Amino acid sequence: MLFDLLERLSSLTRVWFRQHPLLADLQPIQLSALLYLSRCNRYSNTPLAVTEYLGLTKGTVSQSLKALETKGLIVKTQDQADKRSVHLSLTAPARALLDAVMPPAFLASASTRMGERAGDLEALLSELLRTIQQHEDVPGFGLCKTCRFHRKTTTGGFCELTQEPLAPAERELICREHQLAELTE
Known part of the structure; x- marks a missing residue:
């Protein structure tokens, strides 16, 4: 029963994101990466951390991060101490996008009613x-x-x-x- 409830809530969330006009150009994984990057600290904003958090393959996440960079939603900067590492940060348009869609309206409304x-x-x-x-x-x-x-x-x-x-x-x-x-x- 608990699994069924969690799965249904997840499904409703995916549908809401997929139908939101501001998110039409984003794949679900890209939105998940943006959400994670908006909430992680300076030790956790690397491509490897995004991969571990999302539980996906390096290749899948790498392609998604490249797409986000191409869309101007993230920027990569080289780590000052370890030149082999890069850090990912959201751009102003990405922050504005997340501010406009988070929390999902249906969830905020339901929480208020509860x-x-x-x-x-x-x-x-x-x-x-x-x-x-x-x-x-x-x-x-x-x-x-x-x-x-x-x-x-x-x-x-x-x-x-x-x-x-x-x-x-x-x-x-x-x-x-x-x-x-x-x-x-």
């Missing part, structure tokens, strides 16, 4: 995701502020893995190095 129960549902789905991540072999990809390496500071945060300070906004971004802070069995 009232407080929408918050309860979000908490339960977060718990479901954490449980799956703890007990299955899947990449973590969680919010920085929930990671075992994150330490809150008066100026934002500090990543004990990278040994670098984090701006307050970075605490809310997805990191590919994420490891759950509390492991409950």
Whole structure:
């Protein structure tokens, strides 16, 4: 039953995106890549991280990223420390596009109608995701502020893995190095 519900919600979301006039020129994978890049941190905005997050082949993601770059929705910049690596960032038109379509109107409307129960549902789905991540072999990809390496500071945060300070906004971004802070069995 849970699978059926999640699958149906996913299907409705795909249909909504496919029918949205602003998204007519984007393939679903391209939109998924843009959504991920809009939410990931500076350690996680590489082609490899996009590939791992989406769970697709390198070739498929590479072609999709090239298409996004051709459309002027992402730019690639060389890593200053490791010249072999590139970082991907959204352009202003990509950010404007995502601002116009996210969250999906049908979902925002339903959440409003649900009232407080929408918050309860979000908490339960977060718990479901954490449980799956703890007990299955899947990449973590969680919010920085929930990671075992994150330490809150008066100026934002500090990543004990990278040994670098984090701006307050970075605490809310997805990191590919994420490891759950509390492991409950």
